[in-house]
Amino acid sequence: MKTQIVAILAIVTVITALITISAVSNDVGYNVSSRDAIDISIESTAVIEFLNATNMTTVHIYNFKGYKGENTWLVQWSSSNRLLDVYVNVATGDIVRIEAKTAPVPTPTPTLETKTWHPVIMFSGREDETTSSFTIRGDVWRVKWRVGSCTEYHSFSVFVYPMGELVQDVKCWSCSKDTDKGTEYLYRGADDYYFEIVATNLYGWDLEVEDYY
Numbered sequence: 001m002k003t004q005i006v007a008i009l010a011i012v013t014v015i016t017a018l019i020t021i022s023a024v025s026n027d028v029g030y031n032v033s034s035r036d037a038i039d040i041s042i043e044s045t046a047v048i049e050f051l052n053a054t055n056m057t058t059v060h061i062y063n064f065k066g067y068k069g070e071n072t073w074l075v076q077w078s079s080s081n082r083l084l085d086v087y088v089n090v091a092t093g094d095i096v097r098i099e100a101k102t103a104p105v106p107t108p109t110p111t112l113e114t115k116t117w118h119p120v121i122m123f124s125g126r127e128d129e130t131t132s133s134f135t136i137r138g139d140v141w142r143v144k145w146r147v148g149s150c151t152e153y154h155s156f157s158v159f160v161y162p163m164g165e166l167v168q169d170v171k172c173w174s175c176s177k178d179t180d181k182g183t184e185y186l187y188r189g190a191d192d193y194y195f196e197i198v199a200t201n202l203y204g205w206d207l208e209v210e211d212y213y
Contacts, residue, residue, distance in 0.1 A: 029071065030090045034061045037073035037088040044086060046098050047077060054079035063090070070096060117142075120209040123195065126202055131195040138213035139189040146181040148203030156205060159196040160186065 032040070038061060041047050050056070056079050064074035064087065072087040083101040088094070120141070121134045147156050189211070199205055 032073065032088060032090050032093045034073060036093065037061060037075050037086075037090075040088050040093050040095065041075040041077075041086040044095060044098060046100070047084060047086060050077055050079075050082070050084045050100075054082055072096060115213055117210045117212055120211050122209070123197075123207045124204065125197065125199070126204045127199055129195075129197045129199075131197070131207075133192045133194045134209060135192050136189045136209075136211050138211050139187065140212040141186050141189055142210050142212070143184045143186070144181070144206075144208040144210065145184065146206045148205070154201040155198065156200075156202060157198040158184075158207070159198075160193060161196065162188070162191040162193045 038059065056077055058076075058078050060074075060076045060078075062074045062076070063071070065071050070087075071090045073090055075086040075088060077084040077086070081102060083099075085097075085099040085101070086095060087097040087099075089096055115138070120136070123129070123131050143158070143160075145158070195207060197205065197207075
């Protein structure tokens, strides 16, 4: 297995030219060279599994003197999103610690949803009427209305109810002998509603409901 891993490592080294070895003199107490440390590291099952599981891109080795007071070689294997740090004692060649790290995955920035007006339902008639119910999803909705009057003795009133509770009394919209129209905004949403229309002496009326979400 070691021979296979070394062969693979050699091939990766030749192809990528990314293998980096720190030049550190073999001072007193250094019984293990930097190359020995790499060879010892490859003996580790964790390193073998790392090389088998990832497309290893670089291996760096550093003299690391701060690990629990021990003087070690830090052999750092890395792929595009993972690191495997192996600490090898410079005097004994013992692996004193192995640390696996994964590069954090960037958190996607949440996209702000753009609210728009959506048609819900349209009602038309000439006389008094209690409409069928309709559902509002957003917090704001509107009613586009249009009235065609017949004589000067006409009236038009709209009452808005959610499940039997009076929300808003939109009544006595002004009309003329010509078609009159307008838009009423309501600021209570997320419920089922219906209209009660009172109409007298009209050619006709239209109510168009739009929801904002």
